[in-house]
Amino acid sequence: MNTSQKSNELNKKSNLPIIFFLSLSLITALINSSVPTPLYPYYKEIFKLSATMVSVVYGAYATGVIIALLVIGKLSNLFDDKRILILPSLFIVFIAGILFSRSNSFLDLFIARFLTGIATGGLTGAANISLLKICKKDNGKTAAFIAVLSFTLGLSLGPLISGLSIEYNFYYLKFPFYIISLFSAISFIGIAIYWPKKISEPITINNEKKYSNKILHVNKFIICAISLFLCWMFAACILTFGPTLSKLIGGDKGELYFSFIITAYLLIAGVSQIISKKLESKHSVIFGYTSQLFSFSLLFMGLYFKSPLLSLAGFILAGYAYGALFVGSASLVNHISNEENHARSISLLYLIAYTANWIPILIGFFVDIYAIENVTYISLLSFSLIEILVLFLFKKTQF
Missing domain, CATH: 1.20.1250.20 (MFS general substrate transporter like domains)
Incomplete structure (x- = not known):
């Protein structure tokens, strides 16, 4: 040596x-x-x-x-x-x-x-x-x-x-x-x-570089931001209303059941981010949307039939979807940005994503009026329709 x-x-x-x-x-x-x-x-x-x-x-x-x-x-x-x-x-x-x-x-x-x-x-x-x-x-x-x-x-x-x-x-x-x-x-x-x-x-510091607040390829940026927003929105809803729903599915053991489930969900989301980095970014987003849509179906049935097993499968798919959509969307924004506007693009992307954490407030308003089960069914159906539309638009977008 x-x-x-x-x-x-x-x-x-x-x-x-x-x-x-x-x-x-x-x-x-x-x-x-x-x-x-x-x-x-x-x-x-x-x-x-x-x-x-x-x-x-x-x-x-x-x-x-x-x-x-x-x-x-x-x-x-x-x-x-x-x-x-x-x-x-x-x-x-x-x-x-x-x-x-x-x-x-x-x-x-x-x-x-x-x-x-x-x-x-x-x-x-x-x-x-x-x-x-x-x-x-x-x-x-x-x-x-x-x-x-x-x-x-x-x-x-x-x-x-x-x-x-x-x-x-x-x-x-x-x-x-x-x-x-x-x-x-x-x-x-x-x-x-x-x-x-x-x-x-x-690693990369150049104080002489000029930085721009202008977002390039606005349409592409918007579709990526929406994708990240939707996956964070669903995660926020899970973390907010999941404990209450878990009691309906798991009974007296609902809290412990949910703790293990959400831990698995977040672990899978982390592993998914690592795996998805090896995929082409656009494919990662498409796989993420597909998995998310399947997870909505499984979670809908899990709640309807009060099945912990179906709910678990739905959470596993949702965890993978979160990681794939997260990495894919962020990577595509990196791809469409240049050195001058990269920092601005990434900052705006995450600011938009964090606003997704306010969506549960709107859903909570309806939960106070109607039964949480009914609101969950309607929310899952609404999320599915929105994601099908965004997936269609995403596939049409040339990156």
């Missing part, structure tokens, strides 16, 4: 602690975003909330993320040392966890959920850029893998932790959030201690 190879090995080993704590910070933020999901029926019952109010609590997260992307995203370019953004974001995660554990009203839940969105939006970009700088040697492949793995683990572990707490009646309105606050504190201390004295510059 020559001197250069020895130096690289030493760098890798010396960077392992900071990579671990940055990954833990991402996992913690994403756990905090998904851990309340199985608890919504309990919040609804304890705080006498309507379905609309529960949906508003869920949607507060998206509002926080969008504000963070708009405000903190611009600030990120001003600071080379990303700790300025990462450490305050972790502190907000800590505060949000404590506030969730002590919530006594709709307002407490709304603020905690909103703070979670702010923290997630502020943390994810800065942590990902830091990982990209630290793992520069392989052109960012390691950083990308760590990011996907952290997101998948975080989103998947959240419902599992709260679901098991409910099943064993172990302080389920408090314990999951104590875990989050503990993890955020550990991440905060670890990043503060192990932050490298010198971090490489990002």
Whole structure:
């Protein structure tokens, strides 16, 4: 082993602690975003909330993320040392966890959920850029893998932790959030201690480049944005109303059943993103739509026949569809963008996608008036018709 190879090995080993704590910070933020999901029926019952109010609590997260992307995203370019953004974001995660554990009203839940969105939006970009700088040697492949793995683990572990707490009646309105606050504190201390004295510059930095706010190929961008919006919309509806529907299908074991199901759904969605990157982007989107439509049929029948098995099959297909539509749509936007407008295109794409988290508020309004089963049937039929139309338009679009 020559001197250069020895130096690289030493760098890798010396960077392992900071990579671990940055990954833990991402996992913690994403756990905090998904851990309340199985608890919504309990919040609804304890705080006498309507379905609309529960949906508003869920949607507060998206509002926080969008504000963070708009405000903190611009600030990120001003600071080379990303700790300025990462450490305050972790502190907000800590505060949000404590506030969730002590919530006594709709307002407490709304603020905690909103703070979670702010923290997630502020943390994810800065942590990902830091990982990209630290793992520069392989052109960012390691950083990308760590990011996907952290997101998948975080989103998947959240419902599992709260679901098991409910099943064993172990302080389920408090314990999951104590875990989050503990993890955020550990991440905060670890990043503060192990932050490298010198971090490489990002892989592609050119301060002389001119950037444009103009979106190229508007029609193609719109069809990609709609595709991403639809898959996030359905995921938001699952996470908001799934716990209530699971009781209708799974009976007394509904909460635990849903916790395992949603964990599997989110894990499959993460794996699907990795698999779909190897496919041609347009094929990935088409496969995603096809799988999504089949999943709607299975979920419709699962609810109608009260069949956990049919529902499970529907969730598995929906998980694959989410990952395929996500990766395919984002990759196509990358393809139709140039260097000048790429950042603007990607930012706008995700802003549009995050607004999908507000759709459950509209559906929650109808759930308060009509039975949730009837609203679910109508929603699944409506989603199917919309996706068939968008799939037809997508196939007609030349990328």
